[in-house]
Amino acid sequence: MSSLTIRQARKADAREVAHVHVDTWRTTYRGLMPDSVLEGLSYERSQAKWESFMEQSDRVLLVAGVPYNDETEAAPYRQSEGRVVGFAAAGPAMGTASSARDGEVYAIYVLKSYQGQGIGRMLLQAAAGYLYGQGREAMIVRVLSDNPYRAFYERLGATPVRTEELEIAGVVLAETVYRWADTGTLRRSRTGPGCVRPIQRNTSG
Numbered sequence: 001m002s003s004l005t006i007r008q009a010r011k012a013d014a015r016e017v018a019h020v021h022v023d024t025w026r027t028t029y030r031g032l033m034p035d036s037v038l039e040g041l042s043y044e045r046s047q048a049k050w051e052s053f054m055e056q057s058d059r060v061l062l063v064a065g066v067p068y069n070d071e072t073e074a075a076p077y078r079q080s081e082g083r084v085v086g087f088a089a090a091g092p093a094m095g096t097a098s099s100a101r102d103g104e105v106y107a108i109y110v111l112k113s114y115q116g117q118g119i120g121r122m123l124l125q126a127a128a129g130y131l132y133g134q135g136r137e138a139m140i141v142r143v144l145s146d147n148p149y150r151a152f153y154e155r156l157g158a159t160p161v162r163t164e165e166l167e168i169a170g171v172v173l174a175e176t177v178y179r180w181a182d183t184g185t186l187r188r189s190r191t192g193p194g195c196v197r198p199i200q201r202n203t204s205g
């Protein structure tokens, strides 16, 4: 996938990010989360959430883009920089159990048809690079304990450090917190042939 680009999202990307978010939740969490949660997801609400997320100065939203297949695909909201097929959101670690110096990947999703091609690794590396630039060498991620994709984090060097409870739609789910004490190895490990742009704070919409 030589034409893949990892870059910081702009406001105009929020609509496609929302589609990746909602669609990937539905393909990943069926059977893991209450159906009512998945059926209640909304592209519009997700778009609004990501638009406001991008306004926070200590957080970053990264997107993986690929060229459109042809001139008409995804109109009318196509972006000049290609179709968003994955994203990652990162910033300071949330919750009191984490060190104030830890970073966190709040979300990382790749569309099902693009999984297994190295995009998740590139997004995670870019997130770790951004957090390192903020002085955060350690990084955590929370994953549903029953989510088989947790093996992705183990493959990329994270260690499970504790479990927490997440209440969603009246159901209590177990989450495993993974941690990299130092993301150096992850940040320097090999990536695919795509292009990762230097990640800086976005100042333009």
Ligand SMILES: CC(C)(COP(=O)(O)OP(=O)(O)OC[C@H]1O[C@@H](n2cnc3c(N)ncnc32)[C@H](O)[C@@H]1OP(=O)(O)O)[C@@H](O)C(=O)NCCC(=O)NCCS
Pocket (backbone or CB within 6 Å): 024, 028, 108, 109, 110, 111, 114, 115, 116, 117, 118, 119, 120, 121, 122, 142, 143, 144, 147, 148, 149, 150, 151, 152, 155, 156
């Ligand atoms: C988890 C996710 C982000 C990984 O992205 P991806 O592009 O599919 O992963 P990559 O192709 O970059 O994989 C990187 C490495 O992790 C391994 N890996 C990825 N998913 C894996 C899995 N489910 N089980 C075991 N290993 C896995 C790959 O084999 C690869 O190892 P390699 O470099 O030795 O070949 C993506 O699959 C996804 O969006 N899954 C569904 C949503 C989800 O669960 N997100 C996490 C919520 S906390």
